[in-house]
Amino acid sequence: MSPTNTALLVIDIQKGLDDNTPFHGGHRNNPQIEHTISTLLTLFRTRNLPIFHVKHNSRDPSSTLHPSHPGNAIFPFAMPCPSRPIDEPLYEKSVHSAFIGTSLEADLHGRGITRLFVCGFTSNMCVNTTVRMAENLGFEVFVVEDACATFDRVGPDGVLRHAEDVHAYAMSDLHGEFCTVIKSSDVRGLLGN
Numbered sequence: 573m574s575p576t577n578t579a580l581l582v583i584d585i586q587k588g589l590d591d592n593t594p595f596h597g598g599h600r601n602n603p604q605i606e607h608t609i610s611t612l613l614t615l616f617r618t619r620n621l622p623i624f625h626v627k628h629n630s631r632d633p634s635s636t637l638h639p640s641h642p643g644n645a646i647f648p649f650a651m652p653c654p655s656r657p658i659d660e661p662l663y664e665k666s667v668h669s670a671f672i673g674t675s676l677e678a679d680l681h682g683r684g685i686t687r688l689f690v691c692g693f694t695s696n697m698c699v700n701t702t703v704r705m706a707e708n709l710g711f712e713v714f715v716v717e718d719a720c721a722t723f724d725r726v727g728p729d730g731v732l733r734h735a736e737d738v739h740a741y742a743m744s745d746l747h748g749e750f751c752t753v754i755k756s757s758d759v760r761g762l763l764g765n
Contacts, residue, residue, distance in 0.1 A: 575763050579622040579685045580612060581706075583670060583692030583699055585650035586627065588636025588643020589721075601735035602721035608756050609691055609719050610649050615760065617653060622683060625652045625662045626670040628698060668701035677709055687712045689759060690751070691719030696742040704750050713751035716759060717743050 589600075602608075616623050627646060628637045636643030652660035663674040671677050680688075688711050692699050699720050706713045722739045726732050733741075747753040754762070 575619060575621055577684050578687045578689070578763065579624055579680065579683070580616045581624050581626065581670070581688045581690045581692075581702070582609065582613070582650060583626045583690065583702060584628045584637075584694070585609060585625075585647050585692055586637055586643060587645050587647055588641060589693040590643075599724045599735050600721050601723075601739045602718060605719060605721045606647065606649060608716070612689070612691060612716065612719055612756060612759065613650065615763075617656070619763065620659070621763075622659045622685065623652070623656075624676065624680070625650070625660060626674075626676075626692070626698075626702070627662060627664050629664050629666050631666050668698045669705045670698070670702040671705045671709065680711070685711075687714070689714045689716055689762075691716045693720070694722040695720045695739045696722050696725070700742050700746060703746055707750040714759075714762065715743065715746055715751045715753045716756050717753050718756050 613623065629639050629644065630637040632638060633640065638644060652662050661679065663670060663676050665672065665674055667673065688706055690699060690703055690713060699715065703713050703715055722735050722742065724732060724735050725738050743753045
């Protein structure tokens with residue numbers, strides 16, 4: 573794998589998606605996600621590889637991710653690096669896919685990016701939708717499973733699904749069809765020396 577055509581895509585690392593956020597279902601899986609994403613950001617920065625950041629601006633005024641709420645802010649550890657404005661652009665979206673209503677696809681193609689490592693919130697929504705579209709658009713996609721998270725969900729049958737299960741189902745649905753699901757410990761080896 574050539575690192576020159578590779579980028580990290582960081583989706584919706586926002587304060588409104590902190591653990592135990594009632595709006596999004598309460599309990600969140602992957603309590604170590606902040607550390608894992610910080611490690612990925614450091615790895616890509618030290619190798620001078622591009623990082624594409626995505627932020628969700630909900631259209632629902634009651635959402636913690638609505639621009640009028642403090643939860644809309646990106647966690648400080650995941651902010652784009654100000655000394656790398658060209659290599660760490662920020663895309664703002666109001667739907668689940670990072671490709672809708674943004675210049676992300678054109679910018680990735682313009683940089684010659686064909687391979688994406690994806691991490692972020694939430695496994696079953698914005699990560700899932702963006703990964704499916706990325707594959708449909710011709711990108712080779714690796715989802716870093718332990719750098720993604722989601723929340724408990726109540727199904728249409730009224731049964732509570734725990735975040736760990738929702739996350740596992742989301743990864744199972746994506747793997748082999750839309751992407752390769754990997755662990756953060758696999759990334760360094762896939763990037764090569």
